[in-house]
Amino acid sequence: MSKVAIDVPPKGGFSFDLCRRNEMLSKKGVQAPSFLKTGTTIVGLVFQSSAATAAPPTLPPPPPLPLLKPSSASPPPTISTKIKTTLYFFVPIPGAQPHAVILDVEERWLLRHLRVPTRILQRFGSKLSPDGVILGADTRATEGPIVADKNCEKIHFMAPNIYCCGAGTAADTEAVTGIFNFNVLYMVSSQLKLHRYHTGRESRVVTALTLLKSHLFSYQGYVQAALVLGGVDVTGPHLHTIYPHGSTDTLPFVTMGSGSLAAMAIFESKYREGLTRDEGVNLVTEAICSGIFNDLGSGSNVDVCVITKGNTDYLRNHKLPNPRTYVNAKGYSFTKKTEVLLTKITPLREKVEVIEGGDAMEE
Amino acid sequence: MGTSKNSAYAYQIVGGWDRLASLNTWGYPYVTGTSVIGIKYKDGILMTADMGGSYGSTLRYKSVERMKPVGKHSLLGASGEISDFQEILSYLDELILYDNMWDDGNSLGPKEVHNYLTRVMYNRRNKFNPLWNSLVLGGIKNGQKYLGTVNMIGVHFEDNHVATGFGNHLARPILRDEWHENLSFEEGVKLLEKCMRVLLYRDRSAVNKLQIAKITEEGVTLSKPYALKTFWQFSAFQNPTVGAEGSW
Numbered sequence: 314m315s316k317v318a319i320d321v322p323p324k325g326g327f328s329f330d331l332c333r334r335n336e337m338l339s340k341k342g343v344q345a346p347s348f349l350k351t352g353t354t355i356v357g358l359v360f361q362s363s364a365a366t367a368a369p370p371t372l373p374p375p376p377p378l379p380l381l382k383p384s385s386a387s388p389p390p391t392i393s394t395k396i397k398t399t400l401y402f403f404v405p406i407p408g409a410q411p412h413a414v415i416l417d418v419e420e421r422w423l424l425r426h427l428r429v430p431t432r433i434l435q436r437f438g439s440k441l442s443p444d445g446v447i448l449g450a451d452t453r454a455t456e457g458p459i460v461a462d463k464n465c466e467k468i469h470f471m472a473p474n475i476y477c478c479g480a481g482t483a484a485d486t487e488a489v490t491g492i493f494n495f496n497v498l499y500m501v502s503s504q505l506k507l508h509r510y511h512t513g514r515e516s517r518v519v520t521a522l523t524l525l526k527s528h529l530f531s532y533q534g535y536v537q538a539a540l541v542l543g544g545v546d547v548t549g550p551h552l553h554t555i556y557p558h559g560s561t562d563t564l565p566f567v568t569m570g571s572g573s574l575a576a577m578a579i580f581e582s583k584y585r586e587g588l589t590r591d592e593g594v595n596l597v598t599e600a601i602c603s604g605i606f607n608d609l610g611s612g613s614n615v616d617v618c619v620i621t622k623g624n625t626d627y628l629r630n631h632k633l634p635n636p637r638t639y640v641n642a643k644g645y646s647f648t649k650k651t652e653v654l655l656t657k658i659t660p661l662r663e664k665v666e667v668i669e670g671g672d673a674m675e676e
Numbered sequence: 677m678g679t680s681k682n683s684a685y686a687y688q689i690v691g692g693w694d695r696l697a698s699l700n701t702w703g704y705p706y707v708t709g710t711s712v713i714g715i716k717y718k719d720g721i722l723m724t725a726d727m728g729g730s731y732g733s734t735l736r737y738k739s740v741e742r743m744k745p746v747g748k749h750s751l752l753g754a755s756g757e758i759s760d761f762q763e764i765l766s767y768l769d770e771l772i773l774y775d776n777m778w779d780d781g782n783s784l785g786p787k788e789v790h791n792y793l794t795r796v797m798y799n800r801r802n803k804f805n806p807l808w809n810s811l812v813l814g815g816i817k818n819g820q821k822y823l824g825t826v827n828m829i830g831v832h833f834e835d836n837h838v839a840t841g842f843g844n845h846l847a848r849p850i851l852r853d854e855w856h857e858n859l860s861f862e863e864g865v866k867l868l869e870k871c872m873r874v875l876l877y878r879d880r881s882a883v884n885k886l887q888i889a890k891i892t893e894e895g896v897t898l899s900k901p902y903a904l905k906t907f908w909q910f911s912a913f914q915n916p917t918v919g920a921e922g923s924w
Contacts, residue, residue, distance in 0.1 A: 359912060549918075565912035574845035574878070581874040582850060586911060607849040 354451045354572025354604025354611040355467060355478035357541040357552045359565045360593035361444035361586065445590075445621030446543035446550045449597035450478045451572065451605050452630070453612040460612065466629070468618045471502045472509070472516040473625060475544030476618045477525075480570035498538075501525050518544040518551035522561060530559025539569045545620050572604025572611040579603045594619060598632050605634065705757035705808040707731050709742045710881040711843030712753035713871050714812045715855060716821050716836050717864035720892035721814030723753050724868045726876075727901055728883035735883060743889045745896040747772045750786040750815035751889055752793075755840040756828065757808035764807060767796060786815025786822040790832070798830030810840035815891055839871075842879040847871035861890070873904050 339345060450467035453460055469477050477498060501524045505516045522542055529536055540555040554562045554569055566584050568576040579600040588596065594617055604611040615632040618625065707729045714723040729737030742761070743753040746768050754761040771792060775784050784792075790813045800806050810827040824834035837851040850871050859867065865888060876882045884903045889896060 563916045565910055565916075574842075575849040577878055578846045578849045578871075578874050579853075581877050582870050603849045603853070607852065 353453075353467065353480040353570030354568065354576050354601055354608060355480050355541050355570050356449045356568045356573075356576050356580070356597055356600045356604075357478070357543045357554075357566065358447045358449075358580070358584070358588075358593050358597050359444070359543075359550050359552045360447060360588040360590060361550070444550055445545045445619065446552050447590075447593045447597045448476055448478050448541060448543045448618040448620070449601045450616045451601055451611040452614045452616060453605075453610070455610055463613050464630070466616065468616050468627065469498045469502075471498065471521050471542070472505045472544065474546055474620060474623075475505070475516060475518055475521050475542070476620060476625070476627075477521070477543075478541040478569070480539040480541075501528065515546055516544075517546040517548065518542065518553065522551075522553050522555065525555050526559045526561050529555065529557060534558040541567055541569050543618075543620060545622050550620070568600065568604075570604070570611065572601075572608035575603045575607040576600035590619060590621070594628075594631070602632070602634055705760075707736065707758045708808075708881070709740060709755045709758060709761070710879055711839055711841040711847065711875055712742060712755050712810070712812045713839045713843045713847050713851075713868055714753065714814045714823050714825075714837065715851065715859070715864055715868065716814075716823050717859040717861065719861065720816040720821055720890060721751065721823050722861075722864045722868055722888065722890050723751055723812060723814055724872055724886055724888045725753050725755070726872070726883050726886040728881060728885070729758050730881045733880075735881070738883055738885060739901070741887065741898075743887060743898065745891075745898075746789055746813075746815075747775070748783050748895070749817040749891075750784075750789045750813060751891045751896050752789075753812040753814075753840075753889070754809045756810055760807040760809050764793070764796070764809065764811070768792075783817075785817035785820075786813055786824070787817075789813060789815070790822070790824040790826065790834070794826050794830060794832040797826050797828060797832075801829050812838055812840060816893055819893070842875060842882075843871065846874050846878055850874065869904060873906065876904060876906065 335345070448468055452462075452464045452467065454462035454465040467478050467480075469479060471477050479498065501521060504524055505521055508520065509516055521544070525540060525542065529538060534557045537557045538555075539557055541552070542555060543550075543552045545551070552564060552567060554564070554567045565586075566580045568574075568580060577600075580596070583596055583599070597617055598615050601611075601615045601617075605613070605615070613635055614630045615634070617628040617631040619628065620626075709729055710726065712723065712725040714721060716722075723743055725742040727738060727740050727742070728735055729740040731737075737758075740758060742755065742758075743751060744765055746752045746765075752765070752768070754764070768789065771789075772784060775782075793811055793813060797807055797809075797811075806828040808828050810825065812823070812825050814821075814823040816822065822834060823836065823838055824832060825838040825840065826832040827840070836857075837848070837855050839847045839851070851867070854867055854870075868888060872882075872886055876884055884906070885901050886904065887901050888899045891897075
């Protein structure tokens with residue numbers, strides 16, 4: 314190689330000095346270090362605790378009710394004002410042609426056994442128990458076979474009412490690609506904030522969804538972020554998955570990551586409509602624990618985030634099922650220190666003069 | 677050809693030995709069965725498998741019995757290549773016949789049959805000519821319950837609950853949570869049905885036609901094929917994008 318050692322001041326931009334060496338090494342068979350991937354279990358769940366639609370999933374569907382003939386025995390809910398809302402939905406009577414039906418609140422209550430999107434129920438009743446979205450994630454970040462971070466955060470902030478779980482290389486913070494992929498979420502979160510300032514309204518989940526999916530699609534899958542996006546906005550609770558190539562799904566319950574099958578096994582066997590908030594949190598915790606204990610790429614603790622209208626609870630380390638087993642009860646005592654001869658405390662605050670309203674920094 | 681599942685045998689495929697691939701030696705499976713799940717319960721072993729034989733991505737055969745009794749004390753369930761399963765049954769037939777001809781009052785128990793299968797599978801893998809199956813062998817002899825598994829590379833172990841294929845990922849988490857000693861027959865069947873239902877929802881090669889087999893001291897009982905009840909009426913499935921126009 315060149316024997317000259319010139320002291321050239323570094324120019325800006327990428328330094329290609331090591332490219333020849335890297336190519337020579339890879340020709341010799343040395344693998345380039347791979348991305349810091351996180352095996353992961355992330356899950357999401359929409360809970361809507363309306364007593365009307367709680368049915369365990371293994372029963373056959375209820376017999377079809379006669380069309381538009383309300384049973385007179387049941388009382389309407391105690392809603393003080395009679396709200397006439399225009400609702401369109403399809404009545405699932407087998408054999409009948411689907412058609413649009415307009416009902417008011419009382420009629421809707423009387424037909425409550427029909428399966429309709431319960432988001433509609435939410436529009437005219439905060440009398441009904443609150444519903445929202447619960448996100449869950451494990452806390453292990455792996456670098457190949459090694460656990461790089463035992464307690465990382467995989468539930469990221471997008472907006473006060475929207476949170477996003479990340480799997481794949483999205484969830485690590487160490488490697489370059491991690492920071493790059495985090496940029497997806499930082500970027501979208503900043504874009505949402507600017508949009509909020511511009512419109513003066515709360516962000517919608519579909520906005521975040523569209524921003525994320527168009528970004529990921531434009532990178533054709535090279536940004537390996539698999540996300541579970543959940544939030545509650547004016548239109549109701551929403552839960553979406555976003556795959557690295559940019560496709561999305563909208564579902565009542567989702568799992569992603571290497572532990573997704575273990576978590577999905579729990580969801581498929583135990584999910585039902587009409588979960589209350591606590592039942593939902595328990596189910597999500599169970600699903601994440603299933604991922605933690607049955608998948609090698611997931612582990613440590615369970616993070617949960619419950620988003621409801623107007624309120625978000627970020628339960629960091631909601632469950633710690635993997636405590637350190639052997640902890641010395643005596644604690645750790647340091648060996649004999651050097652003798653203390655003199656203690657003098659000088660508060661530094663007196664040494665610094667803070668000028669209020671001083672000149673801004675000049676650049 | 678030469679995909680990830682064949683990576684261990686890549687050199688033959690790279691060599692282009694097509695005439696041997698047509699004998700389905702170390703090639704890849706053609707007609708496959710999906711998962712088998714087995715659990716120990718109070719009186720013996722319960723095993724379940726669906727009745728589908730997939731030809732690649734087509735569901736070609738829908739009445740394939742993937743569980744068969746072996747001798748007096750064992751029950752064998754297989755996933756993977758069906759023709760190799762039939763070959764294994766023929767080997768076991770010979771084995772049991774040879775054992776019966778001794779007429780010495782002793783009969784091969786599940787442990788012995790499992791060991792035999794392990795040797796066969798491992799030897800074939802060493803010759804780069806595997807029997808492309810994951811087997812579940814369960815049985816009970818003299819009150820001793822036994823449930824073991826062997827797969828095509830010769831990995832074998834015994835446990836209280838085993839599953840092959842997708843069942844490993846979807847059913848074992850449930851079994852680890854909910855299996856306990858001395859399940860009654862009804863509880864065991866309910867547990868297996870729970871696992872099969874999840875597999876039906878989430879495994880693309882599963883069919884809704886399954887058999888449950890039980891083996892006790894009295895012998896083997898294979899149930900008639902039946903279907904599970906499934907639930908698709910979640911309200912969020914009816915109109916998933918209400919309020920989220922633009923998504924799907």
